Amino acid sequence: MNGATTSDLVLLVPELILIGMALALILVARRIRRGPAAVVGTVLAALAAALVSVWFLPNGATTGFGGMIALDGYSQFFKVLIAATLAMAALLSVRTTDGEQVPRAEYHALLLLAATGMMLAASALDLLTLYLALELMTLCSYVLVGATVENPMSNEAAIKYFLLASFASALLLYGISLTYGVTGSTDFAAITSALSEQGVSANPLLLVAVGLVTAGLAFKIAAVPFHAWAPDAYQGAPPPVAAFLAAGAKAAGLAALGRVCLVAFGSQAQVLSVFLAGFAALSIIVGSVVLLSQTDMKRLLAYSSISHAGYALLGLIGGAPEGASATMTYAFFYVFMTLGTFGVIIALGERGENLDGYHGLAAQRPGTAALMLLFLLSLTGIPPTAGFWAKFVVIGSAVRAGYTELAVLAVACSVVSAFIYMRVVVLMYMREPQAPAPARFPVAVSAVLALAALVTLIGGIAPGRFVVWAVPP
């Protein structure tokens, strides 16, 4: 294995841009306490990273750093998606960081570093690189969840998230060490070739290793039974951080899971499908059913994100590249529709955090109510929104993989979850307003809402535009 050379660094230009901006923000932290410099810098860095990922990098798949980092269509797709998540989360944060409570520069530096970890997770070709990338993401997330220091709920959420996530990291690490024990390597390609010679029957330890690695990664996407952190963390965290976790951490977790399932453990598709089908079925059922009793909007979206993690996993069960690209499509559309829904909640401020706040919104702010309707339809999976197409492709791939019962379950549960999403719509359109009309939204939040709505609509009407980018690993 050679040491890193400068040509390897070209593979990491998007990450280096984000890290550079984060370091710059930390250096001048005390001087930009006021003013929009941190938000502008973060958004510019995210834009630059996305542009570099799309255009500047050499075409065709390459690897670097001794085969630890890949640059292919798969990592490019997720890098652009994560850069978009970062930019939108930063724009949604304009109000959160207005007060003295949350230090602005540090907050954005942590967002940038967490996004760097997510991007690295999408391009890691080695279990240990993957672990480090995911740790970078979660370590920054702990602090972000507890960013509103004076709010006891935020502190509690951060501590709960930290304890559970450290436990999950330990599981992942133990799985990695067992995989190393079985195959003699942490490199994806070497694991593949070692596993093609021996199956689970020859080495039962492999079953434990695969189970632990998938469990550790399932935690990152909040799949049942590793979902317990999500509702508390989302509820206690500042709303933009909850949005960032729901969208970005899920995308990064799915990216990691996709590459591990298809490349490293590709030959063990039968073992994997048992675990993944279990996680998917449980997440869909628990997410959709518990969703029905929620009255706090952030908790509601947390359970919604749990059920969506289950739907996204449907694509990976078959172990086929088409399935992985269905999961990528799902991740892509989910990011925009969940950021849009969080955007409406953030725009409405205090009022948006509780279900009761939506009484008669359509009479006061018809535009906002229409946007919320669009995002809720998309979360339910009703055409002509992107959510319909996303569910359509993953359920289709589950049927093709021979999991018809699971597909039926998924459709049934999305009908169940429709009750709560439509309840918000009923409150908005068929009730009298109880609270005074909300104040004008900041321009940044409106911009995020517009972008999310645009992608949700175009994705529903002409999904092919986005689906072509979903290149499986």
Added chain:
Amino acid sequence: MNEYIGVAVTFVLAGGIAAAMVVLGSTLGKKNPTPAKLAPFECGKDPFSLPMGRLAIKFYLTAILFILFDVELVFLYPWGVVYRQLGVLGLTEMGVFLGVLMVGFVYAWDNGALDWQ
């Protein structure tokens, strides 16, 4: 496997004797508690305060700064040993690494971690 049986027997015997002593002592023993007997034992003196007293937060900041330089040193030693083989690339890499660490130090300094009031 056979050579471990002795170890296992020792474990079981040791555990059994210890458990038996505790159980017998607590069931058969005479109990006659007085306030003096129930007081926490600290070499015959009344305890002054809780064992975990309050510490100034400044010590934590100092500890974190120490870790910053500690990590730096951990990497500088092996780097120094193979410095000649690494050449210019190694020098720049270490420069970047130290630069990143120093950003953290500058941040701490800038925000008053070194002012001891």
